[in-house]
Amino acid sequence: MINRVPVALLSCGSFNPITNMHMRMFELARDHLHQTGLYNVIKGIISPVNDRYGKEGLVAAKHRVAMIQRALETSDWITLEPWESQQEQWVETVMVLRHHYNALFHQCQAMSGTSLESTKTLKQKYNVDSPNAQSVVPRLKLLCGADVLKTFDIPNLWKHEHIEEIVQKFGLVCISRGDVDLQKFIDESNILFKHRRNIHVVREWVVNDISATHIRRALRKGHSVKYLLPESVIDYIQQHNMYTA
Ligand SMILES: Nc1ncnc2c1ncn2[C@@H]1O[C@H](COP(=O)(O)OP(=O)(O)OP(=O)(O)O)[C@@H](O)[C@H]1O
Numbered sequence: 262m263i264n265r266v267p268v269a270l271l272s273c274g275s276f277n278p279i280t281n282m283h284m285r286m287f288e289l290a291r292d293h294l295h296q297t298g299l300y301n302v303i304k305g306i307i308s309p310v311n312d313r314y315g316k317e318g319l320v321a322a323k324h325r326v327a328m329i330q331r332a333l334e335t336s337d338w339i340t341l342e343p344w345e346s347q348q349e350q351w352v353e354t355v356m357v358l359r360h361h362y363n364a365l366f367h368q369c370q371a372m373s374g375t376s377l378e379s380t381k382t383l384k385q386k387y388n389v390d391s392p393n394a395q396s397v398v399p400r401l402k403l404l405c406g407a408d409v410l411k412t413f414d415i416p417n418l419w420k421h422e423h424i425e426e427i428v429q430k431f432g433l434v435c436i437s438r439g440d441v442d443l444q445k446f447i448d449e450s451n452i453l454f455k456h457r458r459n460i461h462v463v464r465e466w467v468v469n470d471i472s473a474t475h476i477r478r479a480l481r482k483g484h485s486v487k488y489l490l491p492e493s494v495i496d497y498i499q500q501h502n503m504y505t506a
């Protein structure tokens with residue numbers, strides 16, 4: 262029997278506000294990875310961006326965090342990690358991945374009660390008989406939509422070595438969005454093509470154009486956003502009179 266590799270998925274973004282699509286992304290990714298027969302997705306992590314990211318119209322992290330908390334009340338495997346939003350400055354995505362990978366590593370260590378070196382014991386405890394010690398600690402993969410992958414191309418936005426670290430060390434799960442031809446984009450990028458085996462392209466199989474931009478626009482116009490966001494998030498937005506003007 263092949264032991265599946267445990268995987269945690271990390272999604273970074275504004276979540277301004279969190280939409281049903283943000284949660285659906287995790288479901289699509291988990292389905293896809295399970296169907297490969299190689300992975301077992303054990304955890305989803307949502308990391309809202311720091312206020313200092315400075316994107317126009319970004320509401321304060323305390324509100325975005327509160328909305329995510331409410332949205333995740335119905336999930337038993339996706340969690341909120343506010344660490345990124347609590348830092349003094351905006352944090353590059355690679356730093357967020359490193360931080361959460363270290364946290365996962367130490368959680369595993371604490372659960373098994375072993376030192377970092379004792380991977381043998383870890384393997385026994387987790388019932389993983391792969392010779393690869395890495396398979397004991399969950400892999401952490403970045404989960405994003407096609408629009409984020411496309412930004413890898415924007416000059417001076419992402420550092421080349423960060424893109425390399427993301428696709429080489431961590432791995433990427435990318436959900437189709439709009440008319441972006443993900444496969445073509447990967448084929449035409451030297452770095453993405455080189456690490457293509459570490460990039461999972463997941464196709465959203467219904468036409469799904471939910472975006473936080475559309476939600477904010479609808480709210481500004483006083484249109485209903487029911488069923489596009491969890492009820493609890495809509496209540497929060499109304500209580501705090503957000504996204505109006
Ligand atoms: N409809 C969608 N299809 C695929 N990925 C999505 C979709 N909506 C959001 N995402 C992904 O969710 C993550 C967080 O995105 P973000 O918070 O920026 O949402 P957004 O809807 O793109 O926001 P905005 O419209 O404000 O730019 C990103 O990786 C983004 O690509």
Ligand SMILES: O=C(O)c1ccc[n+]([C@@H]2O[C@H](COP(=O)([O-])O)[C@@H](O)[C@H]2O)c1
Nearest residue numbers: 273274275276310353354355418419420
């Ligand atoms: O790490 C980087 O260099 C980097 C460069 C540009 C964007 N990001 C991240 O990508 C995400 C983009 O979110 P958004 O809402 O602008 O689509 C957000 O989490 C940013 O921190 C990260």
